Amino acid sequence: MTVNKRPIRLGELLVQLGRITPDDVARALEEQRAGGGFLGDALIRLGLITRDELTWTLADQHDIPFVRLRPEHIDHGLAARVSAAWAREHNVLPVLQDGDRVTVVIADVTNLELLDEVCRLTGAASAEPALAAPETIRELIDAVYGPAVQPAGSLLQLMTDALAYGAGSLGVSVRGASAIGWYRVVETVHRPLLAGWQGELACALSPLTPTTGGGEMHAWPATLTVDGAAWRVECHAAGHDGTMEWAARLVEPLPRELASVEVDPEATEAVRRAMANAPVLVGVQADGAPGLDDALSMALPALPSLLLGAQTRSIHLADRSAAIPANTLALPLDGSVAAAAERLAVFSPQALTVDVHHLAPGDEAALRSAAPFSAVLLRGADAMRPSFDLTLRLAAGADGFTWSPSEQAHAQD
Numbered sequence: 001m002t003v004n005k006r007p008i009r010l011g012e013l014l015v016q017l018g019r020i021t022p023d024d025v026a027r028a029l030e031e032q033r034a035g036g037g038f039l040g041d042a043l044i045r046l047g048l049i050t051r052d053e054l055t056w057t058l059a060d061q062h063d064i065p066f067v068r069l070r071p072e073h074i075d076h077g078l079a080a081r082v083s084a085a086w087a088r089e090h091n092v093l094p095v096l097q098d099g100d101r102v103t104v105v106i107a108d109v110t111n112l113e114l115l116d117e118v119c120r121l122t123g124a125a126s127a128e129p130a131l132a133a134p135e136t137i138r139e140l141i142d143a144v145y146g147p148a149v150q151p152a153g154s155l156l157q158l159m160t161d162a163l164a165y166g167a168g169s170l171g172v173s174v175r176g177a178s179a180i181g182w183y184r185v186v187e188t189v190h191r192p193l194l195a196g197w198q199g200e201l202a203c204a205l206s207p208l209t210p211t212t213g214g215g216e217m218h219a220w221p222a223t224l225t226v227d228g229a230a231w232r233v234e235c236h237a238a239g240h241d242g243t244m245e246w247a248a249r250l251v252e253p254l255p256r257e258l259a260s261v262e263v264d265p266e267a268t269e270a271v272r273r274a275m276a277n278a279p280v281l282v283g284v285q286a287d288g289a290p291g292l293d294d295a296l297s298m299a300l301p302a303l304p305s306l307l308l309g310a311q312t313r314s315i316h317l318a319d320r321s322a323a324i325p326a327n328t329l330a331l332p333l334d335g336s337v338a339a340a341a342e343r344l345a346v347f348s349p350q351a352l353t354v355d356v357h358h359l360a361p362g363d364e365a366a367l368r369s370a371a372p373f374s375a376v377l378l379r380g381a382d383a384m385r386p387s388f389d390l391t392l393r394l395a396a397g398a399d400g401f402t403w404s405p406s407e408q409a410h411a412q413d
Contacts, residue, residue, distance in 0.1 A: 071143030171247035304351035
């Protein structure tokens with residue numbers, strides 16, 4: 001079958017439809033070069049469109065109908081003329097018949113050559129394609145043949161699939177020894193999980209649990225990091241006596257983990273010299289270049305290990321969700337900085353990093369009492385500026401980022 005394709009590229013079409021901007025197209029092209037796949041895959045990885053939006057845009061581009069069918073809308077007898085194994089392998093299903101012509105739902109416009117095979121299997125004279133979301137087709141196949149018995153898989157793979165398909169939320173349901181992972185695009189996809197999923201979740205989610213109780217159900221902001229992609233998420237959890245429901249709603253993607261961050265030797269020397277006499281309070285800032293705010297928040301938790309050594313025991317406090325290194329303990333700030341610092345002092349941390357809108361009177365003294373080294377990022381325009389011992393500046397270069405002493409730090413030396 002020949003399908004007429006509109007003489008317009010996918011990115012241009014999405015811009016015309018008002019879904020993305022030309023700058024978004026440029027970002028997606030860079031992501032495509034780095035991560036491979038099609039442009040649509042790159043747009044989804046960046047969180048610019050959903051899988052459903054990609055499907056109906058491709059349908060428009062290729063002049064193919066986009067459909068949302070329920071099992072009760074299709075001809076089950078026609079669908080059953082192809083085998084369950086063939087339908088699941090290709091995610092293709094004949095669903096309606098009009099005389100000697102059948103309508104076939106497909107999820108991939110590159111699968112159009114399978115229409116001739118559908119004609120052979122069903123005895124139809126011709127086949128017309130209709131595009132549908134992959135999850136919709138899997139639901140129709142399950143309705144015709146019964147649910148496929150799925151082998152247990154890893155939570156990491158489920159989360160990877162969820163991000164690739166543009167899911168809006170994902171989660172885990174636990175009933176005794178059984179754990180089911182799920183994600184939702186248009187429909188909800190379920191998958192049994194292998195033992196060890198708790199460890200996978202602990203590595204991917206920070207913070208793993210809320211710091212305060214108060215009832216059977218909890219909600220808290222967190223960061224989900226999967227295969228280098230980081231998202232701000234809103235977590236919800238509830239459960240008791242061996243049952244649990246955990247869900248994360250994807251809010252927005254965060255910049256990819258910083259590939260290369262170095263420290264100017266002058267910064268290391270200035271910090272070590274200051275720490276020889278008393279606990280040190282360091283302020284951090286960007287060098288003023290646009291687009292460094294998120295990079296600064298991401299680089300801050302790793303600063304102690306760069307300055308003081310990889311084995312430094314550091315704790316990160318923040319009043320917002322941010323992408324952090326996997327080996328960093330991050331805690332949401334649900335009160336004053338002083339109260340949190342006083343509670344954490346019992347662990348004798350070697351360093352604290354703090355990402356907050358403002359500091360209150362007493363916070364500075366509490367930080368100095370809790371750890372020998374504290375680094376603070378103040379994001380509020382009217383935030384009180386404490387008496388920093390020195391200030392470090394994060395600057396972007398051709399090969400990565402560098403921490404160096406600011407002019408203020410040089411003036412204090």
